[in-house]
Amino acid sequence: MTIDQISPGLILIASAFALPFLRGWLRAALILLGPLLALWLVWQIPDGATLTAKFMGLDLVPLKGDRLSRLFGTIFCIMAFAGGLFALRQARTIELSAAFFYAGSAVGVAFAGDLITVFVFWELMALGSTVVIWSADTEKARRAGMRYVMIHLLGGVLLMAGIIDFVASKNTVAFGIGPIQEVLTINRPGTWLILAGFLINAGAPPLSAWLPDAYPESSPTGMVFLSAFTTKTAVYVLWRGFQGFDVLIWIGLFMVFYGIIYALLENDMRRILAYSIVNQVGFMVCGIGIGTDMALNGAAAHAFTHIIYKALLLMSAGSVLYMTGKRKCTDLGGLFQSMPLTCICGIIGALAISSFPLTSGFISKSMISQGAADQHLALVWFLLAAASAGVFLHAGIKFPWFVFFQKDSGMRPPDPPWNMRLAMILFAALCIGLGVWPQPLYEILPLQPVGYKPYTGYHVVEMLQLLLFSGLAFFVLLPFMKRTLTISLDVDWFWRRLGARLAGEFTTLSNRACGLTADRLQARLEKALETVFHFHGPKGILARTWDTGTTTLVIVGLLAAYLVIYFV
């Protein structure tokens, strides 16, 4: 076995199983060095298959590398490292183990060369992430985790059904840019089933609600992990299998605006950020739908930068939650005074998600818009520009404003412990570093040469006008955005309320039916018993006690009858 045959994902999964047995510095060392070892292994995997196997007559490729795999593998490992650092001393061991298992499975998907391997790691991801949600150890988290796993198992079933159709028609499970483009023809039902399975994990409509329902119920550290892997592996598989699918442009745009509108209505800071995940993944899905080299590189680059700044935002929100125990904007405010570092890191994350010049979002998201402009997709381009302004509105200003500024909540919690601060500083530095010096990221993008220059006078002025005037709109319209103690109905209403009501109604009706049946059964039984009692009861003709005279008379009668029969 050579070094390029060791799956980096399995290293993380092995770390997950080793964690519960370690204490003290050994535990810390594993949490920090496990992801770094996996990251090193990611870069040992060359282009092409390094591990193959046979399964039920199918050629499996559990480990296969190319530029795209390494890009996603890299960011997943960096994320596991920073998440581990952030959660080092705060998260329960079960949460960290589950998070590493989850991260390892995501890396497994990134290096899967066939659909069966994708499916296996896909399901392991669902398992790991559900345990991360449950690790918050609250009743709400338990219920939300149950709803979450149901949706993901449904996604898994769709994916498996699609794969079966795929195998039935082509007798192969190969999953690479070339072959899958040829094989995934639009007419097969399997294609659409696989697409549906992938899109559920991306947080696409109609089931987007699973994401803002479940993620915010996890622990302060748990959501940092959750934000990174599920939706981005979905982006990865869509990139590989469905680039240039027109329908993805519109699905992506829907997600973008869905995220903005719901985040604008939301009061819970972590739910704001959850909606904003859907919004950002929408940009990537749209880029994949556009399907040109520019847009595809943009989608991949945006997934990379997004994982960093979204984790940073959630670390900032997680720190606030960890230190204050509060999540609602109506309870927060004025925290900049006592949590300056958390506030500054939150603002850097917020600027990056808004694609402010000199931050990482600026050098990635603009490639997707450029892709739309190159293709003369006017409507798409205008909508993406409006959405960029909207991101600044709902996440770029709203999150830091309501959490760290607005009214003074009176709370003065300090910044969180050192490991949490260090993780935030690391990711804040990466947000700015990639924004100032994008070349290293451009060099590892899947389609070379990248040939995109983000810092042109036009582009900087365009973005600054768009974002700053969006900021002006925020402050001018602030009275219309007063926070209220509300949630917004979403499609999860169908399974949380309608489904629950129907189930309740069914229970009542079935209970009533059961009751009626039982009553009737009892009445019949009683009647039968009565009959038996009539004949066999203490006074029944067949069981009552006779006095001695009657008995003697009957015996005499019987003996007489016997004698008569004998003589005859």
Next chain:
Amino acid sequence: MAGKKDDPTELHWLVRPQTIRRLWFVFAGVLALTVVAGLFVKLPGHFVWDGEFWFFAAYGFATCAAMVFGAKALGFILKRPDDYYDD
């Protein structure tokens, strides 16, 4: 606490009314600057209007206002008390 809030000198310097007024002036200046800067850069103008120096300022403001009011309107239908699912 109430006394503290009434006295501007007791407030953090960033939230004193005077600072906030100054910040508004600075913000207005920066906004004007970005629009003026539009005159000095060559805008490619892929489609209609987007080649104008003021376009992104107007577009950013208008679309954001539309989104805020759109969200507000939807809120009338979608908003529920946050203990809606708790029973």
